[in-house]
Amino acid sequence: MALRLLLLLLALLAPRAAPRSAAPRTARPFPEVQQMVHRFSQESIFNYTVFLVAPQSRTLYVGAKNAVFALSLDSVSQHPKMISWKVPENHRISCTMKGKKEAECHNYIRLLKFSSETHLFVCGTHAFDPQCGFIKVANFSKVERQESGRGKCPFEPAQPSAAVMADGILYAATVNNFLGTEPIISRATGNPEERIRTETSIIWLNDPDFVGSAFLRESESGEDDKIYFFFTETAREYDFYEKVKVPRVARVCKGDLGGLKTLQKRWTTFLKAQLVCSDPEHGTTFNLLRDVFTLRSGNATVFYGIFSTRRDGGEVSAVCAYSIQDVHKAMNGRFKEFKRDCDKWTSVMGADVPEPRPGACITNSMKLAGFGSSLALPDRVLTFVRDHPLMDQAVHPLESGPLLVNLDMPYRSIAVHRVKSLSGLEYDVLYLGTEDGHLHKAVKIGSEAFITEDLALFPEPQPIHSLQLHQSWLYVGSSSEVTQLNTTNCEMYKSCQECILSRDPACAWSKEIGACISHQQQNDLLQDILSVNVLMLCPEGVEDAPVPVEVPTAIGTRLVLPCLPRSAWSTCTWQKPHVDASVYTLRSDGLELTVSEETLGDYSCWCTEGGVGSMLASYSVMQGSSPSSSCRSTQRRYSALMGLFFFLLGFAAGCCCFLAYEKTRRDRHQRGLINHEKNGLDLMQSNTTSCSHEPHTPSSPEDERHPLATAKKNGGLNGFPHLYINELDKDQARIYLGGVPLAKCDETSI
Ligand SMILES: *[C@@H]1O[C@H](CO)[C@@H](O)[C@H](O)[C@H]1NC(C)=O
Ligand SMILES: *[C@@H]1O[C@H](CO)[C@@H](O)[C@H](O)[C@H]1NC(C)=O
Ligand SMILES: *[C@@H]1O[C@H](CO)[C@@H](O)[C@H](O)[C@H]1NC(C)=O
Ligand SMILES: *[C@@H]1O[C@H](CO)[C@@H](O)[C@H](O)[C@H]1NC(C)=O
Numbered sequence: 113m114a115l116r117l118l119l120l121l122l123a124l125l126a127p128r129a130a131p132r133s134a135a136p137r138t139a140r141p142f143p144e145v146q147q148m149v150h151r152f153s154q155e156s157i158f159n160y161t162v163f164l165v166a167p168q169s170r171t172l173y174v175g176a177k178n179a180v181f182a183l184s185l186d187s188v189s190q191h192p193k194m195i196s197w198k199v200p201e202n203h204r205i206s207c208t209m210k211g212k213k214e215a216e217c218h219n220y221i222r223l224l225k226f227s228s229e230t231h232l233f234v235c236g237t238h239a240f241d242p243q244c245g246f247i248k249v250a251n252f253s254k255v256e257r258q259e260s261g262r263g264k265c266p267f268e269p270a271q272p273s274a275a276v277m278a279d280g281i282l283y284a285a286t287v288n289n290f291l292g293t294e295p296i297i298s299r300a301t302g303n304p305e306e307r308i309r310t311e312t313s314i315i316w317l318n319d320p321d322f323v324g325s326a327f328l329r330e331s332e333s334g335e336d337d338k339i340y341f342f343f344t345e346t347a348r349e350y351d352f353y354e355k356v357k358v359p360r361v362a363r364v365c366k367g368d369l370g371g372l373k374t375l376q377k378r379w380t381t382f383l384k385a386q387l388v389c390s391d392p393e394h395g396t397t398f399n400l401l402r403d404v405f406t407l408r409s410g411n412a413t414v415f416y417g418i419f420s421t422r423r424d425g426g427e428v429s430a431v432c433a434y435s436i437q438d439v440h441k442a443m444n445g446r447f448k449e450f451k452r453d454c455d456k457w458t459s460v461m462g463a464d465v466p467e468p469r470p471g472a473c474i475t476n477s478m479k480l481a482g483f484g485s486s487l488a489l490p491d492r493v494l495t496f497v498r499d500h501p502l503m504d505q506a507v508h509p510l511e512s513g514p515l516l517v518n519l520d521m522p523y524r525s526i527a528v529h530r531v532k533s534l535s536g537l538e539y540d541v542l543y544l545g546t547e548d549g550h551l552h553k554a555v556k557i558g559s560e561a562f563i564t565e566d567l568a569l570f571p572e573p574q575p576i577h578s579l580q581l582h583q584s585w586l587y588v589g590s591s592s593e594v595t596q597l598n599t600t601n602c603e604m605y606k607s608c609q610e611c612i613l614s615r616d617p618a619c620a621w622s623k624e625i626g627a628c629i630s631h632q633q634q635n636d637l638l639q640d641i642l643s644v645n646v647l648m649l650c651p652e653g654v655e656d657a658p659v660p661v662e663v664p665t666a667i668g669t670r671l672v673l674p675c676l677p678r679s680a681w682s683t684c685t686w687q688k689p690h691v692d693a694s695v696y697t698l699r700s701d702g703l704e705l706t707v708s709e710e711t712l713g714d715y716s717c718w719c720t721e722g723g724v725g726s727m728l729a730s731y732s733v734m735q736g737s738s739p740s741s742s743c744r745s746t747q748r749r750y751s752a753l754m755g756l757f758f759f760l761l762g763f764a765a766g767c768c769c770f771l772a773y774e775k776t777r778r779d780r781h782q783r784g785l786i787n788h789e790k791n792g793l794d795l796m797q798s799n800t801t802s803c804s805h806e807p808h809t810p811s812s813p814e815d816e817r818h819p820l821a822t823a824k825k826n827g828g829l830n831g832f833p834h835l836y837i838n839e840l841d842k843d844q845a846r847i848y849l850g851g852v853p854l855a856k857c858d859e860t861s862i
Contacts, residue, residue, distance in 0.1 A: 152181075152189045163175075163587055170186060173232065174589070175221030176221060178219050195253065197234075198218070198219060207240050216239075223235035228280060229249075231249060240290060242261030243258050263300050285320075285343065309379070311382075315348070318347075321344045321401075327366075333476070335473065335475045342417065359401035362501075370486060375494045382471070383443050401418070402523065416432075418431060429522045431516045438508060447502070467493075470497035516542075516561040523544045531618050538617075542555075549568065549572075569588060602630050605619065658728070660714065670706050671704070672704045688715050690713075713733060
């Protein structure tokens with residue numbers, strides 16, 4: 113009973129931190145990265161932010177400030193071509209006269225697309241007077257046929273916007289006026305009769321920041337092709353005093369021609385839904401969308417988004433992914449409605465929704481029903497869609513939560529590709545650009561993305577604005593330059609273990625060459641994405657492994673084999689004798705199992721951090737005289753008699769821990785760094801540490817490998833026991849971790 117109270121107390125102290133904190137602690141430093149990259153920049157030209165790939169001509173087009181470049185895809189630094197597109201002097205002066213800063217009164221290229229096979233379409237802010245024009249690809253020499261860029265390109269250089277070409281027609285999301293107060297999503301080029309746009313209404317768009325768009329062909333015949341837009345806007349559906357920002361996905365149908373009377377020259381298919389990226393377990397909601405990448409792979413489309421939220425003056429980021437099916441489900445669900453009479457938001461359904469379904473694309477079946485185009489839609493359908501652009505259901509992420517959370521540094525940009533592993537299975541590899549110029553590479557395995565590489569790209573920190581993947585190249589856009597990296601850099605991993613533990617699906621270990629190589633052509637290579645078989649694959653790495661600790665035990669004993677990773681960023685895997693995973697419970701502090709004939713044998717714990725792995729602990733579980741069974745009765749009596757004592761001790765420890773926890777929590781918040789704590793066990797351990805003023809990190813490398821040694825040295829009184837054998841239930845096992853001394857018989861059992 114007393115124990116349970118103590119447990120409850122400790123449980124109340126359980127942390128509220130993100131579960132999958134990321135970022136390997138040791139980034140590859142700039143000098144090392146310098147040898148792996150190509151760089152391009154032109155003197156006195158900055159803001160290399162827009163990319164366009166032309167695979168046939170092997171050209172990378174880049175939009176910068178006052179210039180457009182044509183670079184070689186194979187090496188950006190070789191034979192660059194440039195078109196200078198500046199704002200005339202008098203125009204610049206009148207821009208500053210209107211109260212704008214000199215730095216803003218330039219031509220920041222914000223849009224670069226193919227308008228046809230022979231021409232590029234390019235737009236720039238042009239000193240708060242956006243302009244667009246065409247560049248002949250064959251003779252990359254000048255911007256011709258200039259026209260107003262209003263509704264295509266923002267006025268202000270820092271204003272976010274998005275645009276996509278669909279069959280030669282531009283669909284753009286930007287602001288439509290000098291003051292930046294009129295957001296617009298429109299069909300921005302093509303036949304003037306078909307230039308459809310959003311209604312000017314805060315129900316449709318409320319102070320949005322557009323971050324991305326995508327054109328998806330969703331049927332063979334093209335009848336159901338849609339354009340998606342991603343943005344953050346101020347929500348109206350939450351009744352708070354403060355403005356609430358929410359991430360959204362909106363879509364329109366490519367065939368939309370607007371209404372005849374109602375919604376004339378306005379979208380009749382504009383629907384939007386909220387994107388959810390939150391960690392319900394820990395109550396963190398990431399409500400600001402920063403960037404989106406659309407991964408197309410066959411018929412499956414996945415939207416990867418970077419989300420962030422403000423916390424303690426800083427910003428923390430998460431990556432969430434959404435399937436197109438889930439977006440469709442939300443768009444085909446109920447509509448949200450504000451009921452004025454009862455002053456609240458509800459959903460509309462059944463008979464209150466007119467037919468044909470508002471916002472639906474005009475498909476062949478609708479044509480057969482007599483609706484040849486959106487112009488033929490009845491008024492009641494159009495007024496309904498005008499008043500109900502918001503869907504009731506939100507779009508929930510794949511794996512029902514963030515794939516990765518970074519509490520250290522906000523992410524700014526993302527690119528993803530799907531890489532085939534040696535086994536033929538495909539894995540999504542994510543590239544994430546941070547606010548301070550680091551590039552993170554992460555592999556999605558199961559429901560999590562593991563960061564496998566962290567590169568410091570620049571000598572001075574600066575945000576990464578854009579990322580572009582093409583084949584095995586990654587192009588990075590920043591204020592100062594274009595940086596080009598090979599995405600397959602297997603030689604970086606020097607040993608078999610590093611190669612396997614890097615989890616890079618493109619890399620494999622060649623025994624023959626004795627090197628980590630890209631596995632494209634070769635056979636007879638070693639790879640293990642889950643990194644569970646390192647010991648078997650790389651036997652030569654065993655020499656520097658810790659000496660196995662012998663664990664004599666009896667069948668039926670519950671056992672925890674400790675393995676404390678060196679940092680919260682490590683990921684650990686176990687090499688174990690029995691293959692059936694359900695026999696084991698992986699805990700943050702070790703591996704839990706019940707001893708049986710099958711689970712007797714050798715165990716080793718492998719932890720990897722930033723692509724570098726090592727064996728941290730090794731055990732040999734064998735059948736033997738288990739002192740724990742001989743003193744079972746002692747232990748029971750011990751528990752009963754010491755109950756009250758434990759409670760008092762526990763309460764005192766709890767108070768102390770609470771204070772310590774509060775303090776550490778504040779400290780951590782200040783550092784913006786919250787540890788990777790999965791189930792509260794870690795916290796309990798660190799509390800013990802704070803209470804007893806013991807350093808969390810063991811004092812010598814030997815102790816680190818054999819945490820048991822620490823517990824023994826300290827007589828098990830102050831130090832928390834790392835290895836224990838018991839037949840008690842799991843709850844009681846937790847109390848052991850809470851700092852209560854280990855029973856004597858347990859201690860002697862090893
Ligand atoms: C093509 O560009 C070159 C300069 O690179 C220029 O001299 C030439 O007149 C251009 N030709 C055409 C047809 O525009
Ligand atoms: C353009 O680059 C300059 C110089 O690095 C930087 O200070 C500025 O913030 C950038 N502007 C935009 C809009 O990215
Ligand atoms: C994609 O197509 C494959 C066959 O090519 C099919 O088995 C699979 O179910 C499809 N997936 C979706 C999401 O439609
Ligand atoms: C990238 O590096 C790998 C070796 O790791 C090499 O085989 C490949 O050719 C390189 N890719 C390109 C495009 O140069």
